[in-house]
Amino acid sequence: MAKELANALNGELASSRPVVDAGWLPSSHQVGSSGQSVSPNLYIALGISGAIQHVVGMKGSKNIIAINKDADAPIFEIADYGVVGNVLDIVPKLTEVIKG
Amino acid sequence: MLSLIEKIVFLVLVAGSLGLAWVNFGKMFKAIGRGSRPILWGKAIRNWPKGLAVFLGQQTLFKTRPVVGGIHAVVAWGFTLYIAVNIIDVFYGFIPGFHFFSEHWFGQLYRLFVDIFSLFVLIGVKYFVFRRFISKDPKLETKEPVLLSTSARTGMKKDSFIVGMFILMHIGFRFVGASFEIAGHGPDPYQPGANLMALLWQSFDPVIIVYAEHVCWWLALGLILAFIPYFPYSKHAHLFMGPLNFMVREDRRSPAVFETIDFEDEKIEQFGSSKLEHLPQSQILDAYACIMCNRCQDACPAYTTGKELSPSAIEINKRYYLNEHLNDFSAGKDLDEPMSKWMLTEEAAWSCTTCGFCVEVCPVGNEPMVDILRMRQDLVMMESRFPEDAMDAFNKMENYGNPWGLSPQERETWMEGLNVPLMREKKKADVLYWAGCAGAYDNRGKDISRAVSQIFDKAGVDYACLGNEETCTGDSARRIGNEYLFQMMAMQNIEKFEEYGIKKIVTQCPHCLTTLKHDYAELGTELDVVHHSQFINDLVKEGKIAPQPSITEDVTYHDACYLGRHNGEYDAPRELIQSVLSDGHLVEMDRNKETGFCCGAGGGNMWYEINTGDRINYERFKEAADTKATTVATACNFCNIMMEDGLKVTGHEENMVVKDVAELVLEGLSDT
Numbered sequence: 087m088a089k090e091l092a093n094a095l096n097g098e099l100a101s102s103r104p105v106v107d108a109g110w111l112p113s114s115h116q117v118g119s120s121g122q123s124v125s126p127n128l129y130i131a132l133g134i135s136g137a138i139q140h141v142v143g144m145k146g147s148k149n150i151i152a153i154n155k156d157a158d159a160p161i162f163e164i165a166d167y168g169v170v171g172n173v174l175d176i177v178p179k180l181t182e183v184i185k186g
Numbered sequence: 187m188l189s190l191i192e193k194i195v196f197l198v199l200v201a202g203s204l205g206l207a208w209v210n211f212g213k214m215f216k217a218i219g220r221g222s223r224p225i226l227w228g229k230a231i232r233n234w235p236k237g238l239a240v241f242l243g244q245q246t247l248f249k250t251r252p253v254v255g256g257i258h259a260v261v262a263w264g265f266t267l268y269i270a271v272n273i274i275d276v277f278y279g280f281i282p283g284f285h286f287f288s289e290h291w292f293g294q295l296y297r298l299f300v301d302i303f304s305l306f307v308l309i310g311v312k313y314f315v316f317r318r319f320i321s322k323d324p325k326l327e328t329k330e331p332v333l334l335s336t337s338a339r340t341g342m343k344k345d346s347f348i349v350g351m352f353i354l355m356h357i358g359f360r361f362v363g364a365s366f367e368i369a370g371h372g373p374d375p376y377q378p379g380a381n382l383m384a385l386l387w388q389s390f391d392p393v394i395i396v397y398a399e400h401v402c403w404w405l406a407l408g409l410i411l412a413f414i415p416y417f418p419y420s421k422h423a424h425l426f427m428g429p430l431n432f433m434v435r436e437d438r439r440s441p442a443v444f445e446t447i448d449f450e451d452e453k454i455e456q457f458g459s460s461k462l463e464h465l466p467q468s469q470i471l472d473a474y475a476c477i478m479c480n481r482c483q484d485a486c487p488a489y490t491t492g493k494e495l496s497p498s499a500i501e502i503n504k505r506y507y508l509n510e511h512l513n514d515f516s517a518g519k520d521l522d523e524p525m526s527k528w529m530l531t532e533e534a535a536w537s538c539t540t541c542g543f544c545v546e547v548c549p550v551g552n553e554p555m556v557d558i559l560r561m562r563q564d565l566v567m568m569e570s571r572f573p574e575d576a577m578d579a580f581n582k583m584e585n586y587g588n589p590w591g592l593s594p595q596e597r598e599t600w601m602e603g604l605n606v607p608l609m610r611e612k613k614k615a616d617v618l619y620w621a622g623c624a625g626a627y628d629n630r631g632k633d634i635s636r637a638v639s640q641i642f643d644k645a646g647v648d649y650a651c652l653g654n655e656e657t658c659t660g661d662s663a664r665r666i667g668n669e670y671l672f673q674m675m676a677m678q679n680i681e682k683f684e685e686y687g688i689k690k691i692v693t694q695c696p697h698c699l700t701t702l703k704h705d706y707a708e709l710g711t712e713l714d715v716v717h718h719s720q721f722i723n724d725l726v727k728e729g730k731i732a733p734q735p736s737i738t739e740d741v742t743y744h745d746a747c748y749l750g751r752h753n754g755e756y757d758a759p760r761e762l763i764q765s766v767l768s769d770g771h772l773v774e775m776d777r778n779k780e781t782g783f784c785c786g787a788g789g790g791n792m793w794y795e796i797n798t799g800d801r802i803n804y805e806r807f808k809e810a811a812d813t814k815a816t817t818v819a820t821a822c823n824f825c826n827i828m829m830e831d832g833l834k835v836t837g838h839e840e841n842m843v844v845k846d847v848a849e850l851v852l853e854g855l856s857d858t
Contacts, residue, residue: 103795104835107804113797119590120575120795138628139827142590160629 087177088132094184100124102140117143133173136161153177187403188279196279199411206415214418214474216516217508221467222459223445230433237429242266246432246549249780250481254317255549257310261353264307265425268357271300272410275360279403297376304361305379308354315350318343325480331798332489332496333531338506342421342478349422356409363402370395419509424477428550431475435551436468439704440752441542442559442789446708447669458563458667460524462507462515469557473508475550476501482544482554487784487806492799494534497544497554503529504557525561535561536573537796540665540789541747546780562667573794576666584671587657587678588623589793598653600625600632606639607650609686615650617721618688620702622695623658624823630830631823634694637848638718644855645730649692655682659701666790673709676701680711694718694848696748696822697788703753717749719821719847723758726765726851733854735768741850742773742815744806744829745782746822756780759821762847766854773813783809785828792824807832811842818844 092099099115106116117124118140125146134140134152136159144150145164152165155172162168169176188196218225230237240246244262247255274286287293317323328334365383368374370392373381387395417423438444447457459465482497483489489496507528511521526532538558545553565571582591598608600621607615619639624631642649660675679702682688691713693699703715725731741763749755756779763772777783786802807829810818818833820826829844 104831107801107835113795116795119579120793123578136629137827137831138590138592142592 087174087181091130091177091181091184094181095128095130097126097128097130100144102134102137119143131161131165132177134161135159136163187282187400192400192404193280196276196407199408203411203414207417210415210418213512213516214423217512218467218470218474220463220515220518221470222456222464223466223468225434225467225471227434230430233433237433240432240549240551241425241429246551249547249549250484257313260303260306261310261314262425264303264310264357265353267300267303268360271360272407275403275407279407294376297374298378301361301364301377301379304357307357308361311350311353311357315354318346318350325484328480328483328496328499328502329489329492331492331494332499333494333503333528333534334496334499335503335506335528337510338499338502341506341509342502345420345422348416349420352409352413356406356413359402359409360406363399363406366395366399366402370399418474419512421476421478421505423474424550427471427475428477431468431471432551434468434471435553436466439707440700441545441553442540442555442665442752443700443704443708444556444559446673446705447563449670449673456564457567457669458565459557459560460526460564460568462504462521462525462529464564465525465557465560469553469560470504470508472552472554472557473501473504476505476552477550478502478505479549481547481549482552485543485547485781487539487541487543487786487802488534488537488796488799491802491805493537493796494531494798495537495558496534500530500554500557501552525557526565530558530561532565532571533796533798535565536794537791537798538789539747539784539786539791539802541784542751543747543781543784546751559665559667562665563669564667566667567670572666575794576790579662579666579790579793580668580671583658583660583663583675587675588627589658589662590623590627592627594657595654597621597626597656598651600635601639601651601653604636604639605643606653608653609650610653610655612650613686616648616690617650618683618686618691619649619651620656620691620693620695620698621651622656622693622698622823624827625694626656628823628827630826634823634826634846634848637846637852638692638694638722640852641722641725641731641848641855645725647725647730652682659698660705661697661701662790662793664701664705665788666793672705676706676709676711680706680709683711683713689714691715692718692721694821694823694846696746696753697824700748700752717753717755717758717821719749719759719762720755722848722851723761726762731851731855733766733851735766736854737767737817737850738769739817740770740773740813740815741767741817741819742775742810742813743778743819743821743847744775744785744810744825745778746820746825747782747784747788749821750779750782759819759847762851763819766850770815770817773815775809775813777809785822785825787824787828792827801832801835803828803832804835807836807838811836811838816842817850818842819847819850820844821847 089099100117101111101115105111106113119142121143123143127148129144129147129150131152150165151167152161153169153173153176157170244259247258278284318326364380368380368384369387456464480498486497535558545555579589583589587594621635625635657678658675660672664672699715699717702713783806785806818829833842833844
């Protein structure tokens, strides 16, 4: 699902450590203090809570959009645009719109 | 009992045995003497009570594996008793008609004691032989991917077999000999076991009985003579070297803290340890003290989660390397092989969280963790080979004063909305409250800092913070092996402390606590540093705050390694938790206090990834969840981060929370 969105935007998929631990992505895609630092033009944080270990790897991004069901998640403090809602509902629709 | 020829042969063999032992022990001590930092042997005299307590008291065996420890104690006491027995038996052989207090009550007691103890030792050793060779206890094996030399793998089995057979035969033949003596001279009510066995020889010719008694005497004592020179090559040397190791071990302020390096000294050519002779003498002695029981391996968070590190493999590899190269090494030859090739792989060195569990449980006082820390110094400062992410952390510490690389001007964001006094405005305060990098930047760390300062306000503590003037203590730099960077960070802070005349510091970070209190003391700056749990607990005891018991569900406490094992504080956080429990209980995880299990972040592991094996924090969180407690209490910012990660990954977000003890106390104070 996230991959479809990334493809639609011609972007790259990255993640925080738990996603790598679960084996969904190889460790080279891990962003954070023990991982890669990235600074793309657009960073879409899907369900990222905003823990400091991850944030230090992406805070240089020019535009940050955060989608998280928890309105108090710290990621919204650094996001330029934030959407409070379930990633599973929002992402497929977003992908559709971008593709369309 | 012995004939003249027998006596002469025996004395010649004694001289040969002792002569060979002198040569072999000499090589062993020369090998130890090649180490870089001398052992202060004079300490052995001062510390004799400690040696005796270990040797006779067996007190270091019971922290883990109490049952096996108990059986060991029986064998060890039996063996000690046999030192006296052997001497008495030599007199018995040499002086015709000699009997040790024969009809005196003491002699009777002696015979009874030896008779019974011999049987106990035989049973005990048979159990150990069974455990190693037949039931094959997995605890005695070292799993892949740990580096364990082939000579060690085969040598350990051979050595165990020799030692097992030696004890069985030495004590067995002595016992059989006693039974032949009874068969020849009539029953002795004070040797019930030997009496029973003597029944077997009743029908034997008296001449054969005399011969048999001689053969048993020779086998029992001859085996000892053969074994004495073998000691320096056997792990069984632990029976002298273990207690000696405790007597001469270095006095450390804290288990991971050792001397600083003087970078002005141009004579120093080697920072840290690359080759065996770079290790301090006490670390080489460790190899001779090691009995290869793997208690440290069982404890090690890296090993138990499948990484390349096993602390016992360090000592075992070291010992077999010494055995193989003893002639050359003791003669002073340069072997020129880095330890990373044969003792401990580089990845294994980086896998260590410096939790100190291995040092805590070692029954012979070894410190494998110190070998690792010294090897890291070499890898970082001499070889420049270390995890890439650690480089990133070093750069960020150096440039931004925190390992996350966040702006040093953002250290005061946690204070927003609170009235936190700052040193630069207040100039003077009783207590400096040190929030630390995690307490200033991490979101949960900020919560903890806010809780601490609110508690201080309620208790009327005269405190202040350095805020943006604070900078990383250098803990991670030092544990990763970057002594140079550590000293740089330390000097910045020490200058600040001098500027404000700071003497007393309270911090919520056990890593800052250890570094400020112990590592800075090595640099010559003695500070009175306490952990927030200790300080707040004192506030409660003094009646300055009275938290209301408000927690109705069970709480489990996860010991922070750097508060517990590294600073000896297990009670303060527990007492604080107790003070706020109403219906709930404090429930302990299986591994707690001295045997607490690491969260996985220590020793710099927070800043780089070891991708071999499982995550330590998930393992620990599962243990916490098994207690059925709904709150996991922590007393360290990093434990807090690691345990929250564990909570999310193991799917307990809905039913459990992770909270610092200060947060729990503040909840109890919220109504006042």
